[in-house]
Amino acid sequence: MKKHINFRNIYKIPVSFWLINGLIIAVIWASGQIGFLSGIEPNWRGLIWPPTGIALALILHSGYRNLPGIIVGNFLLHAPHFSAVGPPLVIAFSSGLTTALAAFLLDSLSFQQNLSRLKDLYRLIFFVGIGSTLILATLESVAFLMVQPVSWSDLSTIWLRLWQGHVLGVILFTPLFLTWLNHPPTRIALPKIVETVVLFSILGLMSIGLYITGERQIAYLPFPFLIWAAFRLERRGTQIVSLIIISMAVYFAVSGSDSALSRWVNTTPDATWFFMIAATITAVTVSIANHERQAAKNELQAERDFAQQIMQQMGQGIIITDVNHRFVYVN
Known part of the structure; x- marks a missing residue:
């Protein structure tokens, strides 16, 4: 069952909420830097984007209360790469919303976080690794178009690279984090x-x-x-x-x-x-x-x-x- 936070009275939110989301911001930012370092072209994402898989694992494990940290972390990660505030905001909220959608979809399919069944792996790969990442890559491509119009051929290349990074990020880092979070040493x-x-x-x-x-x-x-x-x-x-x-x-x-x-x-x-x-x-x-x-x-x-x-x-x-x-x- 997902854990929720009542935002009606922000002063009553426990300190642990702020500490956990602060840690998530740092994790998303650091893993994103690794993603940028893995890029073949300078200042361009690589073929693997760890924040997507890590964010999904955190939502599945601890609930939607981690969404603020995921959104803020993605905004701080992308803000230095754009001259305007609009594109990083679009990317940040797109990442948060698609991650929440993916977690909700897996929950509705009775997904088990310990990944002890092959059918859970197949659900993760096809419904999230390939499915929801299509939406995320499309929304992020729109964010890039907000900065500079590009040709259809360049846009298709941008979309493909973004999608490839998200797919590999989910397939590699979501099982990695879920396996370690749900199986204590x-x-x-x-x-x-x-x-x-x-x-x-x-x-x-x-x-x-x-x-x-x-x-x-x-x-x-x-x-x-x-x-x-x-x-x-x-x-x-x-x-x-x-x-x-x-x-x-x-x-x-x-x-x-x-x-x-x-x-x-x-x-x-x-x-x-x-x-x-x-x-x-x-x-x-x-x-x-x-x-x-x-x-x-x-x-x-x-x-x-x-x-x-x-x-x-x-x-x-x-x-x-x-x-x-x-x-x-x-x-």
Whole structure:
């Protein structure tokens, strides 16, 4: 259930509201700076826009009371890039309203924030990652038109880049934040820690190797390690590994090096975007599918243990199960 704040008497709003929204403003502004840094062109958004995904995760987790921080954060983020106050206001309120709309849509579809089901991931991707971001990219394109009229070809390019950034921001950062917000840290066994350190070390060495060799044919080399993380490090670890791989791709886009891989990334932004989308969706899908498989396995084992206890207590009996091996009759 969403938490609401009564704005009729602003003086009675708790201090925690102002503190939380102040923190959200800082998070939106900082993540937006990262988005601008990931741009291939100067002062232009990159192929990933983290504020969109982070804002959606915060609304889903804590409610619509976070909207003021999201709107103000987006305004402060975009205001220095425009000479007039109108465009950043349009962008800020568009971001807030479309985020609220996306959260409402997911709630109406019985979306579970822990992302333990594949159907929740599909709803996030298709209804929000692809759906509501179309509206947001269109409204932001209107804001750019308020500053300077552009041709239809330039407008289509602007719209496409804005939409691509929002899509990747939702698909990468919304699951990342929801996974960590809804799954508090637990104790990790020593072998798992060692395995995690080994995996992250390999990814670090691989990023250096990709930068030195610069061969674009090996750009997809991190994918096997992404699958490794999905099966072994569960959802939280997989999200971190996916973020590292995406960061590697962004780094090659903005590093300005003369390697073949960097030139390929810069001259084919759409291919780079598809690479990042493929890496992100692969990581999240495999990790959630593995979680569902493990949960079903544990449930079936619990059913078997229960049946064994019953048989031991009554000696002889009749047990009937359905097609999913769940008990429907015991005598």
